[in-house]
Amino acid sequence: MPESKSRRRPARPVAEQAGTKAYKPNPVWYKPVMFGLMVIGLLWIITFYITQGAYPVPALASWNILVGFAIAIVGFLMTTRWRD
Structure with a gap:
């Protein structure tokens, strides 16, 4: 009995695969802005409570709030x- 043909597709390079993007790190300013916003938001709320709504x-x-x-x-x- 004859063997059937292989159904394997040729391997595609990584860059051509659907749904994959090249790894790009964040800009240098990203981390300080991220943590800065979290801290500023917290300080805003703390200031509001400590000053009883005056600031x-x-x-x-x-x-x-x-x-x-x-x-x-x-x-x-x-x-x-x-x-x-």
Whole structure:
């Protein structure tokens, strides 16, 4: 009985494979900005609580908490794209 032909495809180079990207590290400024945003957001909230709403922006009242969390969350979201 004759053997069937092999169904193997020729190997493609790594650069041609679908869904793969070349490894690129983050820019030098990425890590300091990421950690800086997390710290600034935390300091914003702490300042609001310690001064009993007098600072950082008195006109925002309790919305200062949301502003602080938003700044910190941007920093945390940056961690998902961080490559060392």
